Amino acid sequence: xxxxxxxxxxxxxxxxxxxxFVRISNVTKKFGDLAAVNxxxxxxxxxxxxxxxxGSGCGKSTLLRMLAGFETxxxxxxxIDGQDMASVAANQRPTNMxxxxxxxxxxxxxxxxxxxxxxxxGVAKAEANDRVADMLRLVKLDGFAKRKPHQLSGGxxxxxxxxxxxxxxxxxxxxxxxxxxxxxxxxxxxxxxxIKIQExxxxxxxxVTHDQEEAMTLSTRIGxxxxxKIEQVGEPRQIYETPNSKxxxxxxxxxxxxxxxxxxxxxxxxxxxxxxxxxxxEPMAGLTANQTVHIAVRPERIHLSRDPAKAVNSMQGxxxxxxxxxxxxxxxxxxxxxxxxxxxxxxxxxxxxxxTWDETVYVSWNAAASTVLTR
Amino acid sequence: MRLxxxxxxxxxxxxxxxxxxxxxxxxxxxxxxxxxxxxxxxTKWYVELFQNQQIMNAxxxxxxxxxxxxxxxxxxxxxxxxxxxxxxxxxxxxxxTGMITAPLVMPEVITGLSLxxxxxxxxxxxxxxxxxxxxxxxxxxxxxSMAFVAVVVQSRLxxxxxxxxxxxxDLGASPLRVFFDITLPMIAPALIAxxxxxxxxxxxxxxxxxxxxGPGSSTLPIVIFSKVRLGVSPDINALASLIILVVSxxxxxxxxxxxxxxxK
Numbered sequence: 001x002x003x004x005x006x007x008x009x010x011x012x013x014x015x016x017x018x019x020x021f022v023r024i025s026n027v028t029k030k031f032g033d034l035a036a037v038n039x040x041x042x043x044x045x046x047x048x049x050x051x052x053x054x055g056s057g058c059g060k061s062t063l064l065r066m067l068a069g070f071e072t073x074x075x076x077x078x079x080i081d082g083q084d085m086a087s088v089a090a091n092q093r094p095t096n097m098x099x100x101x102x103x104x105x106x107x108x109x110x111x112x113x114x115x116x117x118x119x120x121x122g123v124a125k126a127e128a129n130d131r132v133a134d135m136l137r138l139v140k141l142d143g144f145a146k147r148k149p150h151q152l153s154g155g156x157x158x159x160x161x162x163x164x165x166x167x168x169x170x171x172x173x174x175x176x177x178x179x180x181x182x183x184x185x186x187x188x189x190x191x192x193x194x195i196k197i198q199e200x201x202x203x204x205x206x207x208v209t210h211d212q213e214e215a216m217t218l219s220t221r222i223g224x225x226x227x228x229k230i231e232q233v234g235e236p237r238q239i240y241e242t243p244n245s246k247x248x249x250x251x252x253x254x255x256x257x258x259x260x261x262x263x264x265x266x267x268x269x270x271x272x273x274x275x276x277x278x279x280x281x282e283p284m285a286g287l288t289a290n291q292t293v294h295i296a297v298r299p300e301r302i303h304l305s306r307d308p309a310k311a312v313n314s315m316q317g318x319x320x321x322x323x324x325x326x327x328x329x330x331x332x333x334x335x336x337x338x339x340x341x342x343x344x345x346x347x348x349x350x351x352x353x354x355x356t357w358d359e360t361v362y363v364s365w366n367a368a369a370s371t372v373l374t375r
Numbered sequence: 376m377r378l379x380x381x382x383x384x385x386x387x388x389x390x391x392x393x394x395x396x397x398x399x400x401x402x403x404x405x406x407x408x409x410x411x412x413x414x415x416x417x418t419k420w421y422v423e424l425f426q427n428q429q430i431m432n433a434x435x436x437x438x439x440x441x442x443x444x445x446x447x448x449x450x451x452x453x454x455x456x457x458x459x460x461x462x463x464x465x466x467x468x469x470x471x472t473g474m475i476t477a478p479l480v481m482p483e484v485i486t487g488l489s490l491x492x493x494x495x496x497x498x499x500x501x502x503x504x505x506x507x508x509x510x511x512x513x514x515x516x517x518x519x520s521m522a523f524v525a526v527v528v529q530s531r532l533x534x535x536x537x538x539x540x541x542x543x544x545d546l547g548a549s550p551l552r553v554f555f556d557i558t559l560p561m562i563a564p565a566l567i568a569x570x571x572x573x574x575x576x577x578x579x580x581x582x583x584x585x586x587x588x589g590p591g592s593s594t595l596p597i598v599i600f601s602k603v604r605l606g607v608s609p610d611i612n613a614l615a616s617l618i619i620l621v622v623s624x625x626x627x628x629x630x631x632x633x634x635x636x637x638x639k
Contacts, residue, residue, distance in 0.1 A: 068541075068545060069545075070541055070544075070545075090541070090544050090545060091544050091545070091546075091547050091548060091549060091550075092547075095545075096545055096546065097541075097542070097545045099538040099541070099542055100538070101536050101538050103536060103538035103539045103541065103542040104539075104542075105539060105542070105543070105556075105557060106539070106561065107560045107561060116543065116546050116548075116556075117546035117547055120546055120547035120548050120552070121547055164542075164546070165545075168546065168547070
């Protein structure tokens with residue numbers, strides 16, 4: 001098997017001197033006085049499946065539309081494969097886009113939808129027909145060629161849109177909330193199909209999504225956006241384990257954030273004061289006493305027990321809520337200081353006496369379990 | 376109680392709407408020369424109608440004017456609605472949209488009078504249009520019916536997902552191709568509806584036409600109106616019945632076409 005190099009394995013962003021495939025430099029897009037995208041710089045490498053993640057109105061779709069050529073940057077530069085895109089019209093760009101609404105041509109059959117791009121490129125009819133047949137096989141839609149879009153289910157329409165955007169073998173595929181309209185089960189199946197297709201074809205994908213779970217599943221790297229700016233770029237694990245701001249920590253997964261001020265910042269230990277009392281954390285360079293910080297602790301990093309625990313941070317509280325989610329249970333524990341803490345614990349098969357409502361419990365975590373955020 | 380009342384109300388409503396039209400059609404087959412007295416079944420008024428050269432000429436002229444003005448109004452109205460829906464962030468867009476719909480509610484007398492004044496002034500300044508006639512009626516009909524077309528097409532265009540056109544552009548089609556491959560087929564039902572609306576408006580118009588028509592350019596409504604002033608003759612009933620037939624056929628065709636388009 002001669003598979004193309006997969007960025008997920010080679011991780012070009014970790015190496016020095018690798019030329020990025022897409023280079024976005026200081027791009028700003030203003031609508032009136034409002035900057036939808038504000039001075040964004042971003043390098044994306046060949047073969048990556050890059051996710052732009054953020055809430056609605058954070059500028060992620062605008063950034064995608066500038067890559068496709070539907071919007072012109074107010075300032076800044078976009079290069080794709082070394083070529084400046086400023087003077088290249090949308091219909092001349094080496095990119096294709098899959099739209100959130102799929103945007104299938106309603107008056108054309110599946111086949112006609114998919115072949116449209118090839119015919120515009122001037123590919124001979126016979127060859128184009130073969131390529132469409134191959135593509136429809138790839139997205140498991142052979143047999144649906146003559147159907148009209150409205151005769152297909154949501155999942156099938158989604159695959160037509162994907163086939164149509166892949167048929168020209170673009171160097172860069174832009175996907176705007178590609179799985180947004182699918183139900184949860186179909187979405188999970190399709191996520192893995194999408195990764196497989198991306199790896200087989202070696203196309204670079206940039207995916208816009210507001211769904212953090214989707215971003216975690218799909219991407220080689222994630223760029224978290226907020227208010228027109230990129231907050232953090234990193235591999236899913238980095239983003240989850242070491243978020244660089246309160247916003248990112250809060251956006252990706254569930255988290256407990258305590259506002260605190262630094263009490264002792266020594267090279268070998270650090271202690272902060274917060275509303276729930278002193279918290280011990282891993283030392284972090286560059287902090288001074290009395291500086292305001294946020295301590296983020298993931299619910300699954302917190303241990304819940306009936307007896308006092310030995311961990312450095314241990315507090316007593318009362319269970320207010322228990323949500324059983326199958327594989328895990330989520331507990332809301334009201335600490336003595338009046339602060340609510342989320343704790344999640346894996347459910348074991350033979351637990352005859354699980355912790356339940358109104359029990360007095362201890363929540364505890366080690367110094368390494370928390371992350372110190374300065375903004 | 377409510378269920379029994381509703382069909383009756385519906386029946387009365389339809390009688391109110393279509394009773395006069397139905398009686399007109401029935402009386403067009405009246406043998407008697409008196410319009411209000413039934414004298415037995417006959418098609419002689421239809422025969423007479425087709426032999427009436429004046430009415431035939433006026434009908435032919437009206438159909439020609441309606442077809443031409445509807446076609447031009449459809450093109451111009453579509454262009455207007457494209458501009459209003461596609462160049463979204465233009466300054467003063469709300470005012471322009473409002474100004475497009477203003478002719479819809481403008482009293483016809485005012486439209487007719489202002490057009491007449493315009494034509495007279497233009498003739499004095501550049502010698503065109505020379506006198507009043509078919510050209511001036513055409514211009515007048517295009518002017519007011521294109522507003523109707525613009526409104527019909529605009530509502531269709533603003534319902535349309537912009538992403539569909541962007542997708543075609545993204546796949547390498549030129550903007551012109553996008554218009555002919557994607558936009559036009561998708562708004563076709565609205566274009567047909569707009570054309571038919573403009574056609575019937577033109578065919579129907581008496582007030583504006585009487586301001587801007589000249590000698591030798593009497594449209595059908597003008598001829599009918601002047602004949603009726605001398606008393607209603609039964610051949611007018613026959614003519615009206617034929618117009619109803621043509622208009623209903625047109626509307627039914629349009630409805631079928633539009634339903635087909637919607638199903639696609």
